[in-house]
Amino acid sequence: MSTHENAYQSTRGAYLLLLPTLAVILAFLYYPTVQTLRLSLYKTFLFGQRSSFVGLDNFATLATSGTYLRSVGLTFLFAAIVVTTTLVVGFAVAFLIYEVTDGKAAYMIAAIWPYALPTAVAGTVFLFLAHPSVGIYTHYIESWFGIEFDWFTSGWQAFVVLAVAAVWKQVGYNVIFMLAAMNKVPASLNEAVELDGVETWRRLVRVYVPLMSPTLVFLVVMNTIYAFFGTFALIDLMTQGGPTNATNFMIYQLFRDAFQFDNLGLASAQSIILFVVVGGLTYVQLRVSDEYAHYGA
Amino acid sequence: MAVDNDTDRRALSDAAAVASRTLTGQPLVHLGLVTAILLMASPLLLAFVMSTQTIPEVYDITNLGIGSDGLSNYVEVLTTYELLGYMVNSLVMSIVVTVGKLAVSLFAALALVYYDFRFKNAVFFLILFTLMFPVPVRIVPLYELMVAWGWSNTLLALTGPYLASATAVFLLRQHFSSIPDSMVEAARLDDVGPLTFLVRVLVPMSRGMITGLGVITFIYAWNQYLWPLIVISDQNKQVVQVGMKYLQSVGNAGQTDWGLIMAGAVLTLLPPLVALIAFRRPLLETFGLQT
Numbered sequence: 001m002s003t004h005e006n007a008y009q010s011t012r013g014a015y016l017l018l019l020p021t022l023a024v025i026l027a028f029l030y031y032p033t034v035q036t037l038r039l040s041l042y043k044t045f046l047f048g049q050r051s052s053f054v055g056l057d058n059f060a061t062l063a064t065s066g067t068y069l070r071s072v073g074l075t076f077l078f079a080a081i082v083v084t085t086t087l088v089v090g091f092a093v094a095f096l097i098y099e100v101t102d103g104k105a106a107y108m109i110a111a112i113w114p115y116a117l118p119t120a121v122a123g124t125v126f127l128f129l130a131h132p133s134v135g136i137y138t139h140y141i142e143s144w145f146g147i148e149f150d151w152f153t154s155g156w157q158a159f160v161v162l163a164v165a166a167v168w169k170q171v172g173y174n175v176i177f178m179l180a181a182m183n184k185v186p187a188s189l190n191e192a193v194e195l196d197g198v199e200t201w202r203r204l205v206r207v208y209v210p211l212m213s214p215t216l217v218f219l220v221v222m223n224t225i226y227a228f229f230g231t232f233a234l235i236d237l238m239t240q241g242g243p244t245n246a247t248n249f250m251i252y253q254l255f256r257d258a259f260q261f262d263n264l265g266l267a268s269a270q271s272i273i274l275f276v277v278v279g280g281l282t283y284v285q286l287r288v289s290d291e292y293a294h295y296g297a
Numbered sequence: 298m299a300v301d302n303d304t305d306r307r308a309l310s311d312a313a314a315v316a317s318r319t320l321t322g323q324p325l326v327h328l329g330l331v332t333a334i335l336l337m338a339s340p341l342l343l344a345f346v347m348s349t350q351t352i353p354e355v356y357d358i359t360n361l362g363i364g365s366d367g368l369s370n371y372v373e374v375l376t377t378y379e380l381l382g383y384m385v386n387s388l389v390m391s392i393v394v395t396v397g398k399l400a401v402s403l404f405a406a407l408a409l410v411y412y413d414f415r416f417k418n419a420v421f422f423l424i425l426f427t428l429m430f431p432v433p434v435r436i437v438p439l440y441e442l443m444v445a446w447g448w449s450n451t452l453l454a455l456t457g458p459y460l461a462s463a464t465a466v467f468l469l470r471q472h473f474s475s476i477p478d479s480m481v482e483a484a485r486l487d488d489v490g491p492l493t494f495l496v497r498v499l500v501p502m503s504r505g506m507i508t509g510l511g512v513i514t515f516i517y518a519w520n521q522y523l524w525p526l527i528v529i530s531d532q533n534k535q536v537v538q539v540g541m542k543y544l545q546s547v548g549n550a551g552q553t554d555w556g557l558i559m560a561g562a563v564l565t566l567l568p569p570l571v572a573l574i575a576f577r578r579p580l581l582e583t584f585g586l587q588t
Contacts, residue, residue: 007413008491014412017491018420021405024461028439029427035438089333096330100323109577110334116569118520120538121562124545125344128555136343139358168337180586229433233522237542251433258437259527271434279429286428 033275039268051265058269067245068253068270075249078159079227082166086223087216089167090174095204097175098182108179114172119230123237126165151239155246158239162247165238166231174219181215182208214288221285225278250274341566348559352548355555370560378547380561382533383540387519388568390536393456394518395511401460402510406469407495421470428463432524443528450531459518465510468583472506473499509583512576516569537565 008014015022040058042051062068097107114122130137132150141149151157185208209216232251235241241248241256250270258267347355348371350364375381408414409421432439439458448454481498489497500507522538529535532543544561548554573580581587 007411009413011412011414013491014408014414014417017404017408017412020401021424021461021466022420024401024457025424025427027442028458029430029435029461032435032438032442033430035441036435039437093330093333096326096333100326100330102323102327107330107334108581109574111330111337112581113570113573114337116516116566116573118522118538118565118569120520120522120541121566122340124541124558124562125340127545128347128559129340129343131555134356134358134553134555136358136361168340171337176581176584176586180581180584183587225431229431233538236522236526237545254433254436255523258440264437264441268437271436275429275434278431278434282429286425 036268036271036275039265040272042265042268044262044264054265058266059273061266062269062273067248070245071248071250071253074159074246075228075251078163078166078231078247078249079224081163082170082227082231083220083223085163085167086170086174087219090171090178090219093171094175094178094182095208097179108175111175112172114169115176117169117172119169119233120237122165122169123234126161126168126234127238130161151243153243155243158243158247162231162234162238165234166227170223170226170230174223177215177219178212181212185211217288218285221281224281228274228278341563344559344562347556348563350556352552352554352556356552364556366556370554370557371564374544374557374561374564378544378557378561380537380540380544380564383535383537384564384568386534387536387538389452390455390521390525391515391518391568393452394459395514397456397460398462398465398514399507399511402462402465402469403495403500403507405461405466406473407491407499409466409470410473411491411494424461424463424466426463427461432458436523436527440527448528450529450534454528455525455536458524459521462514465514468506468510469503472503476502505579505582508576508579509581512572512580513583515572519569541565 039051041053041055043054043057044051093111097104097111100107129135130149130151132138132152138149141147149157151161228249229251231249232255235247235249235252236255239247241252251274254267254270254274257263257270343361346361346363349366349368350360351366354360354364354366375384405424409417443449443454448457476499480502520538521536525536526539526542529539535543541558541561544558545553547557
């Protein structure tokens, strides 16, 4: 932090300026997080009206619940698929924009606009276009591949449709950061890579990927958080966790336990588990590189 | 809205150049990009086409022509199905969050960079650490807090929890720190009060960063779904993202009116999309991408 020779000296003035930020983070971020930890040790009943201390019972319940364990497994699988696909597609598109000489500005805006796409819109549009009975995608998938495409009854198909919608919304964000990282690759290295056309892809992996690694780590973390939390609207609008819980990811199970079943203790325990996963990832990301400390929420 | 005309013209002439040169230089690169861009745009283009169709036209699945409903689905969804009201609610929420978050974060960054005070690093860390608390981690007690304070179904609940931002404080702090002391010298701090200094010196010098943060925050706020779903139960006060959910059941004689729903989807996308396009330069620069 740079010190300014003519800095204001008033401690009271400084805290007055910090007061709004501190008030908001203490009331709406720290206090509820601590309360979540406390609630996770209680069992609530009578629709949250009564509660009693049960220690780690909620965690034990989750650890032995087949439904919850399946939800955890599905969530990690979903995140792995969404994160990998988004990174690969984002990298390819970003590299093409990086390479192209004509129309760069137009291509860029045409590739990054899904950054503005509301998840609820992505979900609604895919619900219709891939709808088992009226969807145009369904029509062509069935006639081209000769399979029955009905993700209202097929679990794995619902999983795939959600993943496609999730990737669609997230690619633009990845392209922005990857382009920024590619632009920082020194021109001399770049020429060396271009000399040998046959080996372009191998050198791409050997030269660009290592140089971009802080950005890639950052994007892995952000995409994972997105896959865990940001896809809630997709699930709520498209599958409600079904069919047969095939898309009942952790965030949706938490939502149902908290706001449909009023099982606040159990829901809070799930919040803590999500905190461990996502908080842990964020922590790792901040330790690996603080270059992107600021692009969190 | 201050549209950047230079960039606009450049984008247009770039596009024209591409079209006229018939892709001589890098045919494969252009082919790959056009394919990728069409793939990304196709759901939206299809949604737009279908938004002009009547129910029978939509149910004629392979009919991809502009429908005979014209823009009447748009009028109907805005008025009869009250999307206009949801959009106004979203707009109010997004503007309050954007302006509020920027103001609150500007004050915090001013203190963190231009003040010497005790526990400065601890305070900074306290703000940094909130990155680890996304909404789902604290959702149950946060909701209970809103109920206890009587904030359910109010603008306070929709905006309050979003008003402080580690992201905005960090970016502004970093930006203030990068302003050379010599440029600040003109306004000797002992001569002007901190707020005058902020408004007259720091804000004008941070216009791009503030605009970029503003667009990011506006898009972020407009696209919120989970929190409004939980904390707003009065349909008249709901935001447009959750309004999409209300639309799902719109139909006639067992047939869903997908044309009307697609019109709603297109309208819901428009404000953040327009903001992204109009302010793309400051937005991308805030993300570290020079254009």
